[in-house]
Amino acid sequence: MDYKKLRPAARALKKALVALENALAEEIDDDVIAAVRALDDTRADIAAEVPTEGSVEDFLTGIGHSVIEAQKQLDKASSVYLDRLPAHALPASFQIPKVTADLKFAVRSVNQSKVGFIIASRSSEATKQLEQSVHLEIVAVPVPADHPAWKRAPPPQAPAIPPPAAATAPAKVRSIDIDETSIHVELVDADDAPAGLEVYRAPGAPRTRALSATAGGFESLDAPAMRAAAVQKSAPAKVRAAAKKSAKAAGKAAPARARPTAKKGAKAAGKGAPARARAAAKKSAVRTVATRASKR
Amino acid sequence: MAEEPSPDVFRMLPVSAAATATALASTGHAISAESARAFALADRSIPFFHAVRSARVEWNLSLSATNEGWRWLWQRRRSPKTVLEARVTLSFQPAAPEWHDERPGVEAWSRALWADLGAQGEMVVVQGLLRSLVDVYTEAERAARRAWAPFAGHESPLRSVLAGYEVSALSGRIRARLDDGGELSTSGAPRMLEIEIARAVDRPRATLAVG
Numbered sequence: 001m002d003y004k005k006l007r008p009a010a011r012a013l014k015k016a017l018v019a020l021e022n023a024l025a026e027e028i029d030d031d032v033i034a035a036v037r038a039l040d041d042t043r044a045d046i047a048a049e050v051p052t053e054g055s056v057e058d059f060l061t062g063i064g065h066s067v068i069e070a071q072k073q074l075d076k077a078s079s080v081y082l083d084r085l086p087a088h089a090l091p092a093s094f095q096i097p098k099v100t101a102d103l104k105f106a107v108r109s110v111n112q113s114k115v116g117f118i119i120a121s122r123s124s125e126a127t128k129q130l131e132q133s134v135h136l137e138i139v140a141v142p143v144p145a146d147h148p149a150w151k152r153a154p155p156p157q158a159p160a161i162p163p164p165a166a167a168t169a170p171a172k173v174r175s176i177d178i179d180e181t182s183i184h185v186e187l188v189d190a191d192d193a194p195a196g197l198e199v200y201r202a203p204g205a206p207r208t209r210a211l212s213a214t215a216g217g218f219e220s221l222d223a224p225a226m227r228a229a230a231v232q233k234s235a236p237a238k239v240r241a242a243a244k245k246s247a248k249a250a251g252k253a254a255p256a257r258a259r260p261t262a263k264k265g266a267k268a269a270g271k272g273a274p275a276r277a278r279a280a281a282k283k284s285a286v287r288t289v290a291t292r293a294s295k296r
Numbered sequence: 297m298a299e300e301p302s303p304d305v306f307r308m309l310p311v312s313a314a315a316t317a318t319a320l321a322s323t324g325h326a327i328s329a330e331s332a333r334a335f336a337l338a339d340r341s342i343p344f345f346h347a348v349r350s351a352r353v354e355w356n357l358s359l360s361a362t363n364e365g366w367r368w369l370w371q372r373r374r375s376p377k378t379v380l381e382a383r384v385t386l387s388f389q390p391a392a393p394e395w396h397d398e399r400p401g402v403e404a405w406s407r408a409l410w411a412d413l414g415a416q417g418e419m420v421v422v423q424g425l426l427r428s429l430v431d432v433y434t435e436a437e438r439a440a441r442r443a444w445a446p447f448a449g450h451e452s453p454l455r456s457v458l459a460g461y462e463v464s465a466l467s468g469r470i471r472a473r474l475d476d477g478g479e480l481s482t483s484g485a486p487r488m489l490e491i492e493i494a495r496a497v498d499r500p501r502a503t504l505a506v507g
Binding site: 057060124128133134 | 308318319320323324326331344345347348349350351352355356357358359360361362363364365366368369373376
């Protein structure tokens with residue numbers, strides 16, 4: 001211990017004690033408080049100046065407590081972070097994953113002996129040196145899966161998948177991120193639908209239909225996407241059916257004699273065109289093909 | 297009186313190894329126990345504990361000596377020669393929970409180890425190092441078990457993942473100047489020796505290389 005460093009502290013201690021003694025003699029409260037404060041300051045000064053002697057165990061224990069204290073501060077920071085978590089961010093807690101510490105020290109001892117005369121001498125010397133280092137690695141490890149700690153704080157799970165939207169609701173078609181893969185969608189009869197394919201029944205549809213979607217050998221059973229595609233595809237079909245029906249009705253409403261006449265008239269209109277007009281139409285078609293070829 | 301170089305530098309290794317093992321065990325338990333308390337207070341989503349994963353102790357020793365005869369005043373003084381350089385590394389790793397009472401005794405291991413190494417080493421210095429390594433191994437193991445024993449009955453989450461520390465590897469490398477009798481000398485040719493002791497399933501395995 002270096003006692004030279006203790007002299008100023010001892011002088012300060014003596015001064016503080018004298019001040020305390022005077023204050024107590026005069027029974028002045030303010031002076032007593034001031035003296036006590038001076039004593040506290042002196043104690044802190046002494047603690048700062050006295051060199052501490054530590055062992056390897058103190059070193060290792062100090063590292064451990066430092067890690068734990070740092071982790072406690074991180075826990076508080078994590079708590080604040082979770083409280084102020086934005087809606088789009090995932091909840092997370094922060095850990096110290098790894099801490100390494102090295103302690104190195106060396107001991108050197110020299111033994112020397114010498115026998116000397118005026119013109120001759122004999123000596124021997126042996127030096128032993130020992131360097132020691134302690135390397136320590138502290139890691140954060142999760143407890144085993146069957147540990148009761150997990151029951152108190154269950155491990156994070158994947159977010160729940162919402163149920164598929166109703167067919168009447170506006171369907172959202174999710175984009176399928178498949179490069180250079182053709183996706184073929186077609187409507188098939190429910191009786192011919194492969195096993196496992198969800199059947200979509202359009203409201204008021206006369207026949208039950210199923211949607212089959214294949215993408216490069218991968219069969220998709222994505223119900224919302226299929227419903228969306230089915231709605232888009234079934235709508236023109238209905239329109240076509242309605243148009244065909246009205247066309248039939250219109251045809252039936254015409255007189256029986258007029259129907260073959262109209263049919264014949266249409267054919268005759270094609271045949272009855274002038275020869276010049278037919279030749280002009282043919283020439284125009286040839287020109288169109290030639291223009292396309294030149295564009296290519 | 298001349299100072300003869302001697303390989304007694306190894307004598308303090310077992311003591312140092314035992315002290316380190318003791319400190320490691322108490323520190324490891326203190327860290328984990330404190331971490332468990334901190335976990336109980338904090339509301340963490342994932343239970344984490346801090347534990348000492350590994351520890352390594354390394355000793356580097358050197359012995360330099362001059363042992364000169366009578367020297368006239370006008371003769372130059374010879375500088376000390378390094379007659380021995382040694383490095384011993386001792387590594388600890390966490391022991392499995394089934395560590396207790398299922399392994400053969402450390403004494404039996406050290407006897408078998410010494411039988412293996414002793415049969416390979418012939419020189420005095422080599423035997424000194426071997427003996428020291430076995431002592432280091434024995435003392436470190438014994439100290440680790442002894443230091444962890446008081447915590448064995450404690451109910452702690454730590455016990456499910458850690459049950460103490462054990463010696464995982466021990467190696468020694470020595471470069472020495474030896475005379476014809478295998479003693480340390482300031483004039484002998486330097487020779488290299490490497491010894492490695494590694495943990496096996498049922499007992500330590502020792503390899504020795506002399507060059």
